[in-house]
Amino acid sequence: MVVRTTSLNSIKNLLPKIHQPLPISRRDSQQLLESITTSFRRNLDEEHPWEHGNEPVSQNSIPQSRKPTASTFINSNSSSPSPASTDISNRQRPTDRHLRAILSNPLFAHQNNKKSPAARRSQLDVFDHAVARGLMTPRRAAGFLAKVRSEIVGESEDDIRLGMADSGAGLRVVQWLRASGLENNLQFLSDPVLFPALIPFMYAEGLEEVAWHWMARIGTRDEADEIKDAQFAVLSSLLYAIMKQTNTSYSGLKTSLDPSYEAVIRANDILPKKNVTLKSLKDIWVDLSWASTVFASERPKPSAHLFESFVKIGRPLKMRLDLAHLELHHPLTPNHFAAVQFMHRNANSTDLRPIIRKRLLCLAMDTADRLKEVGDTEEVSWVERFLTRLGYDLNTCIGIFNALEGSLIASELPIRRM
Structure with missing residues (x-):
């Protein structure tokens, strides 16, 4: 008596495809993202159990945070956060906080500044692109700041200061220094040419x-x-x-x-x-x-x-x-x-x-x-x-x-x- 076995092709058809053919549709892309996110959250919850109960908090119930300012950036390292921010942080799952920290890192950010003029926005895009690809250096950051400064014009002292503050270029560079770890070990200090370009923006932006x-x-x-x-x-x-x-x-x-x-x-x-x-x-x-x-x-x-x-x-x-x-x-x-x-x-x-x-x-x-x-x-x-x-x-x-x-x-x- 001959026992018939399932062919390899039949078995392969029963398994989901791990590597989707490119390009994939928008719907398939969204499903893939949700699958990865769910798996990531599940594994992170197993490693770091949620001590505040098993009932997850829906994202809709969490108030949307406002756009960070220079003062909030400086205060982010403070050991005594505000009661409101502490309450929101306590009600979020550890996975949510970890995911937000990753996605807010400037190394992964590549967004347009819609409030900036078109010419300046292109400079910010170039900076973000270089950061995302790991090509940014202190010397290039100094060049970026010099280019942004050259595009700021004003008839009065207040106009120039306001233009520098609105550009957000100084905050962008400081965030990159902090996110890349250069600030922690002071490696960026090896190129002091950065200071003359960066300090004026830092003073204008508080x-x-x-x-x-x-x-x-x-x-x-x-x-x-x-x-x-x-x-x-x-x-x-x-x-x-x-x-x-x-x-x-x-x-x-x-x-x-x-x-x-x-x-x-x-x-x-x-x-x-x-x-x-x-x-x-x-x-x-x-x-x-x-x-x-x-x-x-x-x-x-x-x-x-x-x-x-x-x-x-x-x-x-x-x-x-x-x-x-x-x-x-x-x-x-x-x-x-x-x-x-x-x-x-x-x-x-x-x-x-x-x-x-x-x-x-x-x-x-x-x-x-x-x-x-x-x-x-x-x-x-x-x-x-x-x-x-x-x-x-x-x-x-x-x-x-x-x-x-x-x-x-x-x-x-x-x-x-x-």
């Missing part, structure tokens, strides 16, 4: 606290000797980017130095007192000192208490020339004593570096003006003879100073690098 958090982390890292120079370069780049944001408007106009003094005071408070951080802080202090004296006439007078706190930070640095010049420019009680004393001590110095001689020339001219105000004609005559001994053509030097103004903290090339 994300400046994130930048200060980065600064604190950079300052507290214990690096090996061979990479401390890189740490210094990164910290200096971040400090200069913040300082430029606090003393220069988006349209390029110079503003009050009060925010810059506040930034230096805050950096001094949060940075540890070690060689790398002290060197970075000293450089930024010296540059701000130059802006506070040589070009003081181009800015409004600062607040006295902030000015004094800034000077106090510089006293341990023993920058006698800077401190003497700053006393001449005290917003309430200018004093010429230290300036006159410094010039008498260095009257016969011939080995001063060119940048020191130029600063000394400015000090002498400001001192002469102050002495004329108080009526000290004898000391004025000595200061004028001191200026003559410097051997500079005043008109030529003044022209040099005007050309060097781009090297201050309001520029990307600080004066210390000349």
Whole structure:
């Protein structure tokens, strides 16, 4: 007797097709997605049982969250969420929360910003596409920000700031840094060119606290000797980017130095007192000192208490020339004593570096003006003879100073690098 067996083709026809032929219909695609989602939820629930009961909460009963803002992004790491958000989170299944976290990750996002102009939307799409394909780097992110900034125009300061805030470009880059893990290990700091492009967007979008958090982390890292120079370069780049944001408007106009003094005071408070951080802080202090004296006439007078706190930070640095010049420019009680004393001590110095001689020339001219105000004609005559001994053509030097103004903290090339 012959036993007939089912052919292989018959058995194959009884089994569902695992690999659907391409292209599949929209209905088949939806069914496949639902099947994968159901399987994923079931397995995740088995690994992480739901402790709040077995009755699932329907998605319709969960209020739809609003579009996240810059403030909600910063507060997302807070340890004390709002009662409303905690209640919603507690009523969701663990699978739902996990799925939402995955789908909200910018590495999987590729959506158009419908509120942005068409030209800017294309830049955001290019950024999202590069992120989704794993092609984004800190240098490319800096290029993306520069391109978005070049497309923002406005007749007023508020227009430019609003345009930068509406673009959401800064938040997009920060989210990418966080989602890709570059923020956790500070790998993005290896390319400090990102800071000058990113910090202005962060300030416009209300994300400046994130930048200060980065600064604190950079300052507290214990690096090996061979990479401390890189740490210094990164910290200096971040400090200069913040300082430029606090003393220069988006349209390029110079503003009050009060925010810059506040930034230096805050950096001094949060940075540890070690060689790398002290060197970075000293450089930024010296540059701000130059802006506070040589070009003081181009800015409004600062607040006295902030000015004094800034000077106090510089006293341990023993920058006698800077401190003497700053006393001449005290917003309430200018004093010429230290300036006159410094010039008498260095009257016969011939080995001063060119940048020191130029600063000394400015000090002498400001001192002469102050002495004329108080009526000290004898000391004025000595200061004028001191200026003559410097051997500079005043008109030529003044022209040099005007050309060097781009090297201050309001520029990307600080004066210390000349």
